[in-house]
Amino acid sequence: MRVLVIEDDATLREYLAKGLREAGHAVDVAGDGKDGLFLATTESYAVIVLDRMLPGIDGMTILRTLRASENDVPVLVLSALGDVDARVEGLKAGGDDYLTKPFAFSELLARLEVLGRRRGINAAIATDLSVSDLHMDLLARQVTRAGRNIELQPREFSLLEMLLRHVDQVVTRTMLLEQVWGYHFDPQTNVIDVHISRLRTKIDKGFSVPLLHTVRGAGYAIRTPVA
Amino acid sequence: MATKTALLRTSTFRFALLYAAVFATSVLLLLVFLYWATAGYMARQADATIDAEIEGLAEQYRREGLERLSEVIAERIARDPGGKSVYLFAGADYRALAGNMNAWPKADVDAQGWLEFSLNASDGVRRARARAFVLGRGLRLLVGRDVQELRDVGALILTALVWGFALMLATASVAGIALSRRVLRRIDAINATSAEIMAGDLGRRIPISARADDFDQLAGNLNHMLDEIERLMRSVKQVSDNVAHDLRTPLTRLRTRLEALATHVHKDAPASELASAALEDADQLLAAFSALLRIARLESGNLQLVAEALDVSALARDAYDLYEAIAESRGLRLRLRLDGTSSVLGDRDLLFQALGNLLENALKFTPSGGEVSIETRSRSGVVELSVIDDGPGIAASERGRVMERFYRADASRSTPGQGLGLSLVSAIAQHHNARVALFDNAPGLTATISIPAFTTTA
Numbered sequence: 001m002r003v004l005v006i007e008d009d010a011t012l013r014e015y016l017a018k019g020l021r022e023a024g025h026a027v028d029v030a031g032d033g034k035d036g037l038f039l040a041t042t043e044s045y046a047v048i049v050l051d052r053m054l055p056g057i058d059g060m061t062i063l064r065t066l067r068a069s070e071n072d073v074p075v076l077v078l079s080a081l082g083d084v085d086a087r088v089e090g091l092k093a094g095g096d097d098y099l100t101k102p103f104a105f106s107e108l109l110a111r112l113e114v115l116g117r118r119r120g121i122n123a124a125i126a127t128d129l130s131v132s133d134l135h136m137d138l139l140a141r142q143v144t145r146a147g148r149n150i151e152l153q154p155r156e157f158s159l160l161e162m163l164l165r166h167v168d169q170v171v172t173r174t175m176l177l178e179q180v181w182g183y184h185f186d187p188q189t190n191v192i193d194v195h196i197s198r199l200r201t202k203i204d205k206g207f208s209v210p211l212l213h214t215v216r217g218a219g220y221a222i223r224t225p226v227a
Numbered sequence: 228m229a230t231k232t233a234l235l236r237t238s239t240f241r242f243a244l245l246y247a248a249v250f251a252t253s254v255l256l257l258l259v260f261l262y263w264a265t266a267g268y269m270a271r272q273a274d275a276t277i278d279a280e281i282e283g284l285a286e287q288y289r290r291e292g293l294e295r296l297s298e299v300i301a302e303r304i305a306r307d308p309g310g311k312s313v314y315l316f317a318g319a320d321y322r323a324l325a326g327n328m329n330a331w332p333k334a335d336v337d338a339q340g341w342l343e344f345s346l347n348a349s350d351g352v353r354r355a356r357a358r359a360f361v362l363g364r365g366l367r368l369l370v371g372r373d374v375q376e377l378r379d380v381g382a383l384i385l386t387a388l389v390w391g392f393a394l395m396l397a398t399a400s401v402a403g404i405a406l407s408r409r410v411l412r413r414i415d416a417i418n419a420t421s422a423e424i425m426a427g428d429l430g431r432r433i434p435i436s437a438r439a440d441d442f443d444q445l446a447g448n449l450n451h452m453l454d455e456i457e458r459l460m461r462s463v464k465q466v467s468d469n470v471a472h473d474l475r476t477p478l479t480r481l482r483t484r485l486e487a488l489a490t491h492v493h494k495d496a497p498a499s500e501l502a503s504a505a506l507e508d509a510d511q512l513l514a515a516f517s518a519l520l521r522i523a524r525l526e527s528g529n530l531q532l533v534a535e536a537l538d539v540s541a542l543a544r545d546a547y548d549l550y551e552a553i554a555e556s557r558g559l560r561l562r563l564r565l566d567g568t569s570s571v572l573g574d575r576d577l578l579f580q581a582l583g584n585l586l587e588n589a590l591k592f593t594p595s596g597g598e599v600s601i602e603t604r605s606r607s608g609v610v611e612l613s614v615i616d617d618g619p620g621i622a623a624s625e626r627g628r629v630m631e632r633f634y635r636a637d638a639s640r641s642t643p644g645q646g647l648g649l650s651l652v653s654a655i656a657q658h659h660n661a662r663v664a665l666f667d668n669a670p671g672l673t674a675t676i677s678i679p680a681f682t683t684t685a
Contacts, residue, residue, distance in 0.1 A: 009476060015483050080475045102479035102513055105486055155548055181549055185580040186514070188648065189587050194552040 001046035001116045002026045006036030006062070007078065008054050012101075016049065019105050020112070033057030040066060045073055046116040049108070052079035052090065060093050067094035074115040076108070087184070106218030110170035117169070129164040132225050134203060134211055136164055145203060155180070156199050163212065163222040172219035196220055239410045243403025247396070254395055258388045266381035273356070273372050274341075280312070281360050281370040288362055296368075297325040311373045313346070313355055319365025331369065332357070346373065354378055413442050417449070429457045463523075478516065482509045518647045525577075525654035534572050536681055539610050540565045542575070543601045546582045550590065558595035564602040569610040572681040573659045578612075581655040584648040585614040585674045591642060593618030593671070610678045617671035626665045652676070 003025050007013040010031070017027045028043065030036035033056035040048055040062065052059040063075060077095040079086060090098045097111050129136045133146045141157060143150045152160065158180045163171055173192040178184055196212070204210045209225045280303075288296040300314045304327045315326035323330060332344035336359055346353045357371020420433045432453060433446040489502035547563040554561035571578075582601070589599040593616045604611040621629055625636045630653040635646040649663075652674075656663045661678040 009480070011480050012483060015487065080479075100517075101475055102482045105483075181545060183545070183579045184576045185583055186517075187583055187587065188644070189553060189590065191549055191553050194556050195549075198552055 002028070002044065003112065003116075004028045004030065004036070004039055004043070004045045004048045006030045006033070006040070006048065006054065006059070007051040008032060009051075016105075016108070019109070023109055025112075033059070033062055037062045037065060040073070041069070041071070047074045047076065047112050049076050049078060049112065050095075052077055052086075060090070063090075063093045063095055076111060076115060078103075104172075104217065106170065106215070107172045107174065110172045110218055111175065113169050114166060114171075114175070126165075129161065129167075131164060131167050131211055131222055132209060133207075134164075136160065143203070145207060150202055152199075152202060155195070156202070159195060159199055160203065163220065167222050168224055170215050170218050170221045175219070240403065240407040243407050247399040247403050250399055251392075251396055254392060258392055262384060262388055266377075266384045269377055269380065270374075273374060273377060277356070277358050277370055277372055281358050281368065284314075284368055284370060285360055285362065288366075288368070293366075300325045313357060313369070313371040313373070315367075315369040317367045317369070319367075321367070324366075326369070328369070331367070343374075348373075417442075417446060421449070424453060429453070429460065474516070475513075478509070478513055482506070482513065485509050515647060518651055522647070522650050522654040525651075525658045534574060536570050536683075537573050537575055537578065539569045539571055539578075539612055539678070540567070540603050542579055542582060543603050543612065546579065546586060547601055550583075550586050554590055554599060557590060559590060559593055560598040562598060562600035564600055566602075566604045569603055569605040570681045570683075571610050571659070571678045573678065577655045577658065578678075581652045581676060582612060582614070584652050585676075588648060588674075589614050589616040589618065589672070591644075592616070592639065597671075605680065608680050608682075610680050611675050612678065613673055613675040615668055615671065615673045617668060620667055620670055620672040621665060623667065629665065630663065 003020055005013060005016050005020070005027060007016065007029075008031055013029055013031065017029050020027045028039055028045070030039050033054040036050070036054065037057055050059050050062060054062075059077065059079075063077070066073065066075070074096045075094065076097045076099060077090040078099055078101060079090065080101050087098045087100075096115055099108060099111065127138050129138070135144050136142075137144075138161070143152055143157070143160065159176065162176065162180055174184075176192050177187070196214075200210075200212045204212055211222050211225065213221050213223055215221055284296060284299060287299050296316060300316055303312065304314060313326070313328055315328040315331060316324045317326075317331050318324055321331040328346075332342065332355075334342040334344040336342045340358055340360075341356065342359060343354065343356050346355050353373050353375040355371050356374045357369050360368040360370070362368055417433050420431055424431050432450045435443045435446045435450075485502060485506045489499065489506055492498040492502055543563060543565060547561060551561050586599070586601070593599055597617045599614065599616045602611075602613045602615060604613070621636055628634050629636055630649045631646075634650075635644070653663050656676050656678075659678055661676050664675050664677070666673040666675070
């Protein structure tokens with residue numbers, strides 16, 4: 001997909017551009033607010049990466065300007081100020097996601113892909129989700145694989161639901177904490193990993209094809225098995 | 228923080244009280260002296276007169292005998308028409324021989340030979356004071372004076388002095404209280420402004436009156452100190468923001484390059500391992516840096532509290548839900564004990580972070596087979612959120628220090644971590660006007676965050 005990166009730090013800008021291109025995306029870059037706003041308004045992008053602190057026009061102003069002109073392109077805001085009030089402000093100004101520097105590239109990539117593809121899946125209306133022989137009925141709150149009923153606790157259900165909604169996309173641990181548990185915080189222990197391995201035991205163990213994969217250095221994904 | 232000092236506990240009131248006591252004592256001494264000098268003097272004079280008379284009469288008797296004495300007494304009585312003096316010359320059987328009294332008074336003589344008795348005069352009962360003198364051969368002489376008037380005047384003087392004293396005492400007390408209150412009002416004004424300033428309103432200053440007295444000087448000095456504090460706090464905020472921007476950029480770049488390096492050398496096993504390890508170290512460094520910045524911003528009060536009404540029990544339940552899996556994987560039992568619903572005003576993510584840090588510590592240090600429990604309790608306007616474990620606990624001597632930045636208790640030095648977890652909990656608590664306390668669970672540790680409850684007056 002087409003991505004615009006507006007970042008004044010040259011090293012970071014080039015690094016992001018290179019990484020995103022290697023991941024298969026078409027990337028445009030801008031080194032300051034003016035160029036960034038110009039590109040954002042004249043070209044069409046699937047998602048924009050916007051640094052908060054920019055010379056010239058600052059990030060929040062660009063964001064507000066875009067939103068005011070009814071441009072609802074998904075925007076991921078980057079910032080060095082990672083405190084709660086800044087985050088809330090960034091999201092209120094119209095940002096769709098917020099990452100604090102420094103971040104793992106894989107985290108950025110995972111979130112970008114989720115933001116970029118948001119249009120495609122009309123997630124709210126789906127009543128069931130499935131991948132290969134794994135089937136989740138959202139209304140009846142039931143999960144089956146190869147016809148066998150799988151007992152899941154409510155939290156495990158939500159976890160699987162999120163992974164299924166982002167099938168073939170990487171979901172990071174932070175994203176899981178935010179969306180399944182609803183908290184934005186830094187755990188020092190691998191709390192998420194343990195929940196994932198429990199889930200994996202229930203849905204993958206004893207079946208021929210593993211669906212739940214660990215993406216090293218990034219997070220987890222449920223992938224459609226290659227035939 | 229005390230907003231109004233009790234009047235009775237102020238130093239000015241105590242001082243006023245002390246001053247009044249000293250004043251009262253000296254006035255009392257003065258009045259006693261006055262009384263002695265006036266009424267006392269008059270009494271002494273009267274007694275001296277009686278003494279002189281009796282001496283004189285006794286001398287007459289000795290020189291010129293009984294008849295002459297009777298004559299002299301009669302003369303003196305004649306010369307004293309007002310009836311102020313009393314004379315009685317009696318025989319051994321107390322029968323009156325001469326004088327202006329009918330009978331010897333029924334009164335006891337005191338050690339000095341004085342006696343007091345009542346006279347029935349034409350205008351009522353009057354008091355008299357007299358001296359008795361034994362002349363020899365059983366003959367007695369009594370000379371005295373009507374002291375009723377004396378007594379009346381004395382009583383009048385005493386009454387006046389007592390009233391005067393009472394009045395003075397009342398005036399002194401009233402003046403003392405009024406004075407103390409004036410001073411107190413000024414001190415209260417200073418205290419009130421200080422409280423507001425410390426609650427966050429750094430721009431306020433203590434008002435100074437036009438008098439330019441010592442209180443104003445104090446206020447002036449305090450205001451200068453406040454100017455300095457405000458300046459320092461602003462510079463702290465600037466420094467921490469600058470540090471955030473300036474240091475994070477090179478650190479981010481460091482991490483970015485390490486990440487790039489890791490991907491480039493992933494085929495070369497030893498190099499790949501080194502790169503991964505370096506990346507982990509960089510992440511640890513950044514995590515510590517991030518935590519420090521958060522703590523600093525929380526403590527300096529620069530962070531605006533994103534406050535909403537929160538149900539602490541729901542928070543505890545979510546934490547239980549999240550950490551239950553990892554507890555089980557380590558062979559620990561995680562329990563949840565909730566006491567009703569308890570609402571507080573706070574930042575959801577920050578409080579969850581604090582609870583998470585406490586839980587992670589408990590899970591880290593409690594050996595397999597142990598138990599960790601999350602408890603909420605609501606009592607008298609405070610909501611208590613506790614994490615209780617039965618692990619090795621923290622030694623009493625270290626419990627006070629364990630919340631300092633980078634402090635690691637001796638027992639925990641070998642475990643991973645930098646010693647910032649509890650500092651962050653402490654900073655978050657402070658930000659919520661809450662208290663963190665550590666107790667011995669015998670065995671183990673109880674960590675409790677006490678947050679003021681949020682009640683809506685519906």
